[in-house]
Amino acid sequence: MASFLWDSACFYDLALKAEQKFKTLNSGSSKTLMRRSLPLHIGKRSQSVCFFAAAPRLPKDAIFALTAECRDDLSPVKVNLGQGSYHDENGFPWVLPAVCRARRRLARLDLDHEYLPILGLPEFRAAAAELVFGTESYAAIRPRIATCQSLSGTGSLHLAGPLIRNCSSLNRQVWISEPTWSNHHLVFSSLGCQVRAFRYYNPEAKALDMNSYLDALRSAEPKSIIILYACAHNPTGCDPTQDQWKEIGEIIKERQLFPLFDAAYLGFRPGNFNKDTFSIRYFVNNLGLEAAVAVSFTKNMGLYGERVGATIFGQVRRDCTELAKIAAQILRDPFLRKMWFEDLKTMSNRISLMRKTLYNLLVKNGAPGTWDHFVQQLGMLGFLGLTHDVVLTDQYHIYLADNSRISIAGLNESNVAYVARAITECLQAASPTEEMSALASHL
Numbered sequence: 001m002a003s004f005l006w007d008s009a010c011f012y013d014l015a016l017k018a019e020q021k022f023k024t025l026n027s028g029s030s031k032t033l034m035r036r037s038l039p040l041h042i043g044k045r046s047q048s049v050c051f052f053a054a055a056p057r058l059p060k061d062a063i064f065a066l067t068a069e070c071r072d073d074l075s076p077v078k079v080n081l082g083q084g085s086y087h088d089e090n091g092f093p094w095v096l097p098a099v100c101r102a103r104r105r106l107a108r109l110d111l112d113h114e115y116l117p118i119l120g121l122p123e124f125r126a127a128a129a130e131l132v133f134g135t136e137s138y139a140a141i142r143p144r145i146a147t148c149q150s151l152s153g154t155g156s157l158h159l160a161g162p163l164i165r166n167c168s169s170l171n172r173q174v175w176i177s178e179p180t181w182s183n184h185h186l187v188f189s190s191l192g193c194q195v196r197a198f199r200y201y202n203p204e205a206k207a208l209d210m211n212s213y214l215d216a217l218r219s220a221e222p223k224s225i226i227i228l229y230a231c232a233h234n235p236t237g238c239d240p241t242q243d244q245w246k247e248i249g250e251i252i253k254e255r256q257l258f259p260l261f262d263a264a265y266l267g268f269r270p271g272n273f274n275k276d277t278f279s280i281r282y283f284v285n286n287l288g289l290e291a292a293v294a295v296s297f298t299k300n301m302g303l304y305g306e307r308v309g310a311t312i313f314g315q316v317r318r319d320c321t322e323l324a325k326i327a328a329q330i331l332r333d334p335f336l337r338k339m340w341f342e343d344l345k346t347m348s349n350r351i352s353l354m355r356k357t358l359y360n361l362l363v364k365n366g367a368p369g370t371w372d373h374f375v376q377q378l379g380m381l382g383f384l385g386l387t388h389d390v391v392l393t394d395q396y397h398i399y400l401a402d403n404s405r406i407s408i409a410g411l412n413e414s415n416v417a418y419v420a421r422a423i424t425e426c427l428q429a430a431s432p433t434e435e436m437s438a439l440a441s442h443l
């Protein structure tokens, strides 16, 4: 199923490229030429067999659908807190200065478009692994690491998946936290793995449910795969402490489970890679565990449209050479790397400031409920913990995931007070006043 969608995307890409080419070559009748030139099943009136007519369709991605809805919303007060992408204090996408600098450098190098080695750009792969494991331990474990360039975090999980599924020393059971990023289920179930969910979050305590987490690990069959968030759990923002990670690691080792780290948000805890990679390094360096890491540079380098990442083992490849080169420039050059760490601080500090500001305003407004959980969470996302009956979109044009996860990067000085007021008003409208409750209790 996944590969069908992928193929359609490729055809669409090809179609666009072909159209552009024909437009340049034949001013005017580009449409007619296009139709004739494309594979028959793309043309609307084609009589040929359509092999994909009966293909099962995937549901729309909820967050992308929400973003499209928000784009079409003409309200001047609309706020998009749905998509987890960084925006600056004016609400604009931010091209990281380190990325701009690396891009300019590359432009001067007059690069060719030669094939990369099958596993991707060697210097990028090495630098990504070094960043994850730390310079010292990377030097020590380097001969035992296999890294493959990937299409960002999603592609990286797709690389890890088939390898895991076909590996006879692992069973096909994949344990995934509940809640989680919805694609975890899609990726692994579409690969034929048996997906098992475990309760990660305690909604009453608005915190990580460590007991249930450990119980799940103890009950998992040996050789099962556990998907772990290296940091900044999506959507809850609740991560284990370092001591809790140690406990988790011990059980994983004892039960002979295989940890697959999703590392999509490295660097978002005010610019600190050592803390964000603690779990990976502890498992591999201290416990001597084998592990896989799906690394993404989408969020932390702001390369949302291009998708750069690495699987620390894998197989497939698509040509994202230029972006891998940008990432490699940044990771390998001490000046650019320092600059990037500053960029990460810019992003994570603004996110922390907005998290705190929203919290302060909710408390000041007297928004019903407690909000401490919100400032205890980590990363780019905030898990408000609102119930489904709180509808912010229809009335206030505020877009957020159904599970009340917000992208804090969508907040800024101009809209945070509005969002806080909207949440407060929605909650006040949803929760009965004391008099109403008293009245109800007499009925």
Ligand SMILES: Cc1ncc(COP(=O)(O)O)c(C=O)c1O
Pocket: 084, 151, 152, 153, 154, 155, 181, 234, 262, 264, 296, 297, 298, 299, 307, 309
């Ligand atoms: C937990 C998690 N993993 C992976 C990804 C995928 O990121 P990418 O854009 O790098 O594919 C996301 C994106 O939102 C995510 O939240």
